[in-house]
Amino acid sequence: MSSDPYSTRVRQLFASTPHAGAIDDGIIVRVEDQGVRVELSAKVDRDRVIALKFRAWGCPHLIAAAEAFCTGFERQQVAHLKSFAAAGLMQTLAVPVEKTGRILVLEDAVRSLGAAVRKP
Amino acid sequence: MSTDIIYLDYAATTPVDPRVADIMSAHLTASGNYANPSAIHIAGRSASDAVDRATRQLSALLNCKADELVWTSGATESNNLAIAGAARYRESRGKHLITMPTEHKAVCDVFRALEKQGFDVTWLQPKENGRLRIGDFEAALRDDTQLVSIMSINNETGVLQNIDAIGALCRERDVLFHVDAAQGIGKLPFDLGNLPVDLVSMTAHKLYGPKGIGALYIADRPGCHVEPLLYGGGQQRRIRPGTLPVHLIAAFGLAADIAVASMNNDLLYLQALNERLWAGLSAVSGITRNGSAEHAFPGILNVSIDDIEGESLLLALEPLCVATGSACNSHNKDPSYVLRALGRSDELAQSAIRFSFGRETTEKDIDFAVQGYHAAVAHLRKIAPGRAA
Numbered sequence: 001m002s003s004d005p006y007s008t009r010v011r012q013l014f015a016s017t018p019h020a021g022a023i024d025d026g027i028i029v030r031v032e033d034q035g036v037r038v039e040l041s042a043k044v045d046r047d048r049v050i051a052l053k054f055r056a057w058g059c060p061h062l063i064a065a066a067e068a069f070c071t072g073f074e075r076q077q078v079a080h081l082k083s084f085a086a087a088g089l090m091q092t093l094a095v096p097v098e099k100t101g102r103i104l105v106l107e108d109a110v111r112s113l114g115a116a117v118r119k120p
Numbered sequence: 121m122s123t124d125i126i127y128l129d130y131a132a133t134t135p136v137d138p139r140v141a142d143i144m145s146a147h148l149t150a151s152g153n154y155a156n157p158s159a160i161h162i163a164g165r166s167a168s169d170a171v172d173r174a175t176r177q178l179s180a181l182l183n184c185k186a187d188e189l190v191w192t193s194g195a196t197e198s199n200n201l202a203i204a205g206a207a208r209y210r211e212s213r214g215k216h217l218i219t220m221p222t223e224h225k226a227v228c229d230v231f232r233a234l235e236k237q238g239f240d241v242t243w244l245q246p247k248e249n250g251r252l253r254i255g256d257f258e259a260a261l262r263d264d265t266q267l268v269s270i271m272s273i274n275n276e277t278g279v280l281q282n283i284d285a286i287g288a289l290c291r292e293r294d295v296l297f298h299v300d301a302a303q304g305i306g307k308l309p310f311d312l313g314n315l316p317v318d319l320v321s322m323t324a325h326k327l328y329g330p331k332g333i334g335a336l337y338i339a340d341r342p343g344c345h346v347e348p349l350l351y352g353g354g355q356q357r358r359i360r361p362g363t364l365p366v367h368l369i370a371a372f373g374l375a376a377d378i379a380v381a382s383m384n385n386d387l388l389y390l391q392a393l394n395e396r397l398w399a400g401l402s403a404v405s406g407i408t409r410n411g412s413a414e415h416a417f418p419g420i421l422n423v424s425i426d427d428i429e430g431e432s433l434l435l436a437l438e439p440l441c442v443a444t445g446s447a448c449n450s451h452n453k454d455p456s457y458v459l460r461a462l463g464r465s466d467e468l469a470q471s472a473i474r475f476s477f478g479r480e481t482t483e484k485d486i487d488f489a490v491q492g493y494h495a496a497v498a499h500l501r502k503i504a505p506g507r508a509a
Binding site: 006011014017020021030035036037038039054055056057058059060063 | 427429431432435436466499502503504505
């Protein structure tokens with residue numbers, strides 16, 4: 001068993017964060033809980049998310065999860081934002097169970113984004 | 121271990137000096153002093169001579185008598201033996217004890233255990249710079265105070281306490297004074313012939329010696345004694361029984377001997393490295409030095425930074441090997457209790473990085489650390505959102 005608390009994937013996502021930042025004319029949501037902060041911004045074209053950015057203050061797993069979400073969710077349907085579940089990301093990134101609460105802050109932010117996007 | 125790392129965690133442990141490693145391994149094999157030093161045969165006497173030699177070497181470093189030293193497994197055991205042992209020995213005279221919440225866990229947890237056993241412990245808060253107010257200390261002393269424990273160098277911040285002044289007040293009141301000097305022995309002058317201290321905990325592995333060996337100084341003066349924690353043999357005047365690990369003791373002795381010769385140069389070198397590191401780090405906006413800069417051991421520099429998360433900072437600093445919070449407590453992600461006691465917020469305490477360096481550290485290592493810190497902070501600030509209004 002490795003003593004490294006971070007998987008190779010977490011290390012890659014943490015070190016290189018092309019989605020870090022904000023889309024100035026995008027839809028922005030912020031969630032702060034569990035001692036971490038997540039901000040997501042999105043640009044939407046009809047029913048598709050065409051660009052995503054994030055900002056996060058928290059542990060490497062949270063930053064990696066936010067980057068992974070942005071990478072994976074671009075060009076997906078807006079409708080899927082509101083039903084986003086972080087469980088898959090947690091499994092892929094081997095997030096330790098004690099950090100579940102922090103990753104759920106990201107889940108909350110994504111769902112909030114879904115709600116904000118759908119507002120007329 | 122990877123050769124690509126930059127090791128700046130000397131306060132957690134030092135590499136073993138090659139000369140020390142040589143003497144240690146030489147005592148393990150058939151051609152060395154591997155015998156049980158309690159045995160009365162020739163091999164046993166030879167091993168006993170090796171122990172005596174090491175005891176003299178350590179006592180020379182400390183300017184104490186050889187029979188004032190007891191070998192232990194390390195500073196944690198020494199702290200337990202000193203504090204619990206002295207408290208129980210003096211229990212019939214009184215049950216009041218004094219310490220600080222910024223002590224190492226190996227001290228704090230012994231006091232907490234004693235509290236549960238009915239002892240009354242006063243926890244003196246430090247000033248913002250980590251130092252103890254001598255007036256607070258004097259006011260805390262009571263007629264039934266029996267033991268005081270204050271460390272010489274704080275393991276997280278490097279802050280030095282005024283051991284002379286605290287010890288002088290203890291002597292006036294006939295109170296035993298224990299000093300956890302795990303970070304100090306062999307690094308700063310510690311002259312037990314002149315310092316008013318009664319019990320001193322130390323360990324070899326912060327002094328370029330091996331892990332698993334420490335010592336406790338017990339002053340040869342009336343009223344200064346400890347009840348043993350372990351039973352099982354008559355070794356070491358029944359204070360700490362168990363077969364003596366000759367190879368580790370010989371190694372600690374040589375490490376002490378080397379420290380005698382190199383301490384002054386080491387100190388000057390560490391001071392220069394400290395100044396170089398702080399000159400580089402202080403250019404980062406929002407950085408704070410934790411603890412007194414004036415009264416500090418130069419081998420440790422602890423900094424916090426605004427709006428940076430500590431665990432992410434530590435990862436972003438790789439391959440730098442530094443500590444966040446207390447190195448001995450790195451699996452606990454709670455903010456450093458030492459820095460909290462100095463008045464730092466949870467976030468600022470959680471962002472703390474302790475740089476600690478030693479003989480093998482180079483100026484190039486320090487420059488790499490400075491560059492790495494600047495880059496890590498820039499990376500994380502780019503990622504971090506602003507605070508809510």
